[in-house]
Amino acid sequence: MTESSEEPNAVDRRADPADTDDAADAAESASDTPPSASRTATDAPDSESESDDLEALRREVEETYDFDDFGPADMAEMSLEEWEAAFDPGTWIVGEELLDRVEHELTARVAIREIFAVVERVSDGQDYVVAYSDEGYAVVYADGSVEGEGTVLRDVKPTVALCSMESYDLMEFPADASLPEPEDIVEGSGEFGNLMLQVVAGAQIVVGLGLLIAWIALPSLSTVVAPIAALGFLVIGFFLFLVVANARLSDRFRTEEFRNRLRALDAVDAPRPDVSDRESTAGGTADEEADT
Amino acid sequence: MSSSGSTYGDIHRYEPARESTAAAIAIVLLTIIEVVFVFLFTFGLISGWGLSDTGNMYLGAVLAVIFIDLAFILALYRKEFLPDVVIVKKRRRKWEDLYIREDEVDGTPFADGAWDHVKRAIYPYYKR
The missing domain is CATH 1.10.287 (Helix Hairpins)
Structure with a gap:
């Protein structure tokens, strides 16, 4: 990823050992949201030996765990270092690009009426995407974390996970993608x-x-x-x-x-x-x- | 989450019926056929067509056409002439929600060994 300059926090966190709990939490919830806290050595390949160590650890992890049959128990067994070696967070899309993708995808999903919400991009100091309806809201931050409540949150979460994957192609949406006006809903169709x-x-x-x-x-x-x-x-x-x-x-x-x-x-x-x-x-x- | 209790019955999506021209033409034709055959069947029954072999078969065929035609009318009506509505409902607990451990995702074995399966199939209360 190239947006690392967007969030200086990420680099700080990597150096900060007190934050490992945070990273572990993120790793545990990886099935819902991409691990947000850290970027690994791919950003800064300072020394050859470090990357060699990483390679060795990665190979070791590949041998130890069977990723074709990988469950929560294996996940709990893994140490943080092993986790980070195996799952390079650089492969997740985060930052500005994630927000763009999430906004696009949410708009498309609202257009096909899969999600009932109003989608907005807000930037007051911090950039984030908000989706809200009368029954809840969801806020998507640049690091990929989602917070909110209600059915909107439930609908938005998988979208964020999809959008953070490089291999996922966004849906197209028509020019008029918002929810209909109340007056446009006429009864008696059919x-x-x-x-x-x-x-x-x-x-x-x-x-x-x-x-x-x-x-x-x-x-x-x-x-x-x-x-x-x-x-x-x-x-x-x-x-x-x-x-x-x-x-x-x-x-x-x-x-x-x-x-x-x-x-x-x-x-x-x-x-x-x-x-x-x-x-x-x-x-x-x-x-x-x-x-x- | 969605279990707050206040979202049940919320309309998540309401798209008006499609009502395409082809569907409208088709349902009109099917309706005409339905009405004609219903009257034909009644007329035949009252005139005693069913008393001869061929007439009986003919009457049966007419009745079959009535039902098949009605099925197509209802299918078309459902697909093209009803609005597309999605409503929030409570997700009731399913069997697969119970007792899920990682090693039990495919269910827990009912018995051990083929012979034990046979015995339990024959006598369900055999050694709980």
Whole structure:
């Protein structure tokens, strides 16, 4: 990586032995977030012997652990030096480039509606990417650490992990990638399908009733098939009408619910919603949280 | 995390139905076929077509067409005429969440040895 000048902290931390706990924590959570605390010797190959030592250690690690079948127990067994030798943190993307990638990827995921959030790039002193909705937020820092709460955090975490990998190609997104306006959500889409289903249901009901009446009225029609078929048609017709009624009713509630959620998102206009901010704006949800 | 209890039922995604022209044409045709065959079946049943061998087969085929056609109508309706909605739901505990150790990811053995398996299959209460 070339952005090491962006974060002088990283070099400091490498020299600071008190920070090893920090690094170990980062290593343990490596499956979620890239180990952020340190850059290894790849940045500064000062002496030949040091890199030779590293090579030897790396080979030793390769022999000791079976990385095809690597689990948490092996991970716990590893010492920090072994870990750093085996997993070169230089292979993770961090810094400015990570934030660019995360912002791009999150926008694309919002565009395909996989994540429900507003994505913003904030730079007041420190650069970071914020994604928030009415139900939570996530802040991605340049070193790859993520903090936040709620469903947004859960959705953002894997994105950050993906974006920190060189081999991951970012998704493309259309020009208008943001969430829709509340007014753009119209109910009654698919009404034509409902109409067709009603036609089918109506025909089934008419035929069912007709068959039942014919079976009672016509003496020539004495077969037991007639009432059974009539009952079958009536059941199918009733079921189809039920399907249409359910579709319309749930559609009405869902559009209203989704509009409310988008409005709640509009109301959160502070660039970085902290806890007090969220509680004052998203009033309904705050009440619910108080109940639980 | 998401277990705060207040996010259940939140609508995560609401995309209006696609309603493509091809789907609209297809569902209209299928609906016409459905209605025609439903009436044909009833007419045939009342006129006693089912009393002869061929007529019985014919009536059965008509009924089959009715059901298959209905299946296609419902599939098309589901795919093209319902909005795409994702709702936050509670993830209930699954069997695979229980007693997970690293060496138990593929489950714990039910018995040891093939013969023991046979014995336990025959008598489930054999030596807990």
